[in-house]
Amino acid sequence: MAKASKSEVSSDEAYSSEEEAQVNDQVNVEEDDDKELQAVARSADSDEEAPASDDEVVPVEDDADEDEADNKKAExxxxxxxxxxxxxxxxxxxxxxxxxxxxxxxxxxxxxxxx
CATH class of the missing domain: 1.20.5 (Single alpha-helices involved in coiled-coils or other helix-helix interfaces)
Incomplete structure (x- = not known):
């Protein structure tokens, strides 16, 4: 068997370190994505459980007013x-x-x- 030259060995080492860096970056991105998904899930859960604020409350109108408004809108x-x-x-x-x-x-x- 032929012995690998020093330049081949160093390029292999450089290549493997590049691969390791890419794999580490990918793992970090996946972890960040998981954290973002969990944060969104938590905020969605808290939105569902939160009581309606004063701005979200719609006042109840009389049926006569609604009918009149519907007729105007239809016209x-x-x-x-x-x-x-x-x-x-x-x-x-x-x-x-x-x-x-x-x-x-x-x-x-x-x-x-x-x-």
Whole structure:
């Protein structure tokens, strides 16, 4: 068997130390990830158990007020939907006008080139 030269041995040692550093870095990252997951889990658990603050409490309204508000919202919704439909129709009409003008311009250019 041939004896390994000093340069080969030192490069092997350097390579193995690089591998060890990579493995150690990976282990450290995994430990950090585990710590973060545990911290998130703890905060999620504490959020579930915490009582509602004053900001989170929603006051209870009368049914008549809710019905009136729902009716207003429904009316507004209907008007907005109708307005959007009209805007879409107008948009389609304008697009068609633009396309017609472009087509007419192209046709005129083709006739002039043909002469």
């Amino acid at each position: 507004i919704s209907k008007r907005e939907k109708a307005r959007l439909r009209e805007m879409q129709k107008l948009k389609k009409k304008k697009i068609q006008d633009i396309l017609d003008a472009q087509n007419a311009s192209i046709d005129a250019d083709m006739k002039n080139k043909g002469k």
